[in-house]
Amino acid sequence: MSFFKKLKDKFTTSTDNVTEKFKDGLSKTRDNFSNAVNDLVAKYRKVDEEFFEELEEILISADVGFNTVMELVDELRMEVKRRNIQDTADVQSVISEKLVEIYQGDEGNSELSIQENDLTVILFVGVNGVGKTTTIGKMAHHFKEQGKSVVLAAGDTFRAGAIEQLEAWGDRVGVPVVKQSEGSDPAAVMYDAVQAAKSRKADILLCDTAGRLQNKVNLMKELEKVKRVIEREVPGAPHEVLLVLDATTGQNALVQAKVFKEATDVSGIVLTKLDGTAKGGIVLAIRNELQIPVKFVGLGEKMDDLQSFDPEKYVYGLFSELVDQAEE
Template identity: 75%
Template sequence: MSFLKKLKAKITDQTDSVTEKFKDGLSKTRHSFVGAMNELIKDYRKVDEDFFEELEEILISADVGVHTVLTLIDELKDEVKRRNIKDAKDIQPVISEKLAELLQKSDDETELKLKEDGLTIILFVGVNGVGKTTTIGKLAHKFKQEGKKVILAAGDTFRAGAIEQLEVWGERAGVDVIKQQSGSDPAAVMYDAVHSAKSKGADILLCDTAGRLQNKVNLMNELEKVKRVLTKEVPDAPHEVLLVLDATTGQNAMSQAKTFGKATDVSGIVLTKLDGTAKGGIVLAIRHELDIPVKLVGLGEGIDDLQAFQADQYVHGLFADVLEQAEEVAKE
């Protein structure tokens, strides 16, 4: 338990509300994953090959990803041998430690890249139905609360109701939305949005795009056209290309991430609906197999439930019940 205790001590400096959001948002994954692991530990008094085979199945069913699981199991075997661990109950903190190591990246990679001076442009991509427009609205609210001037660009001119949906979020967040008629050229919308953002002295421009189906080459080409317009108007833009994925789709999200990673320079992942799945291990698969940082996670439906991803909070959220049980035992 030493690692989990250190982890809890480490996050005590962070706000209680963030810790609770991660704990609540990961409750389905935690109960499924840790519950299965507790049963495994009860069934096996010693750590042997059969134990590792069942642990492998538990991790795969949590959508950690086959390649990631194989790497993790190999590392666990080495660590068990190095520490001479015999009892199955002693492996739990080692698992949490290895999960944290897989996720650990510098703040430069996991934090959004925002310009200190001038306009920051963030482009959002992803298929329909993943929560892209909702994410933009929530992020606009977050930036507005931080005192930044934000403008939204309604670049999804294809999906019926997309512009109106973004306008609703614009009203909720109290920010302007730059739009054209449905069916307009998305690149033209971006051109107008950049000029409007510049003239109004905006700090951040959040750009919505149509949901791209991986097999639609013309839509991918359109996305490249949008990027070219942004770069022409602001040479180092877009400063972030965020791929929005639905955590509840599991390995399908991995497939989308691989396709978009080839089509455009994705700089980060936004993982939505993490609270709605018992397979939150997808975070580990994305981090390890794609080497793309998860930068934001959706931990609920509220406007304040979009959180910056923090590896320590994620691991603590997964093992919160284990730590609380240990603390209760210690009190007795």
């Protein structure tokens, strides 16, 4: 049974709204990537070296990343040889299968580390303009929908308007925001936020941080201080350090991920604005080259368009037309 057939059996009869969100949110990337692969398959009837070379170009143009493309295509060559695949149309299903393998990585690490019957502290990092504050607001909504009590910490005291923006999200979602004045010590804000979360017996504390990268040393020192304060007040916290990246920035997102990985113990990626790019392959590059799992993706503007990342649903979103056409 082809991998497309397995995906079809799993998703095409599903009434799961999340599956449709992946399909709709990845329409630009699908139109770009799938159309290019379809054209390639139509051009070559036989799997040969020229076919693989053009496939490399397609993957690179989708922002998959050079190193990841080389590894992926090498694996495809071996798999095609092992299965004795001759028809280029059969390679599409193998590509989707390999993509899922890379996205999944170490099994289970795409789940958030949520503490049962105790306070979970999640620290958000990332440069300005990537949608960090919006992501925090949407994640607060996500947890409230699960019946959890949430508190927000306005730790970005550097950017003008950052505190007000987080307060607006707090009002919209209906969760309290702990803040100080602009220019205050972020670590002091975090201390106050932890105490407030404890006194309210909150389940989740979501912490915003400043996004400046101009001076990496200052960034590192500030984040280290913030983490020390959090860990002192809540042993083992922060339980997640989520790096927010803008998918529309392409390879620049990979550069940002490398810098923040050096500066902090990033435990997961939130990739925003995936619906706004035709080059969604950047997810693969980050996952494969940095070994950081993608935990959430932004698939639209609505409150519930921030979704937990699911490798199979992502690949279904990329190849949905071909999956739907898979032979019974």
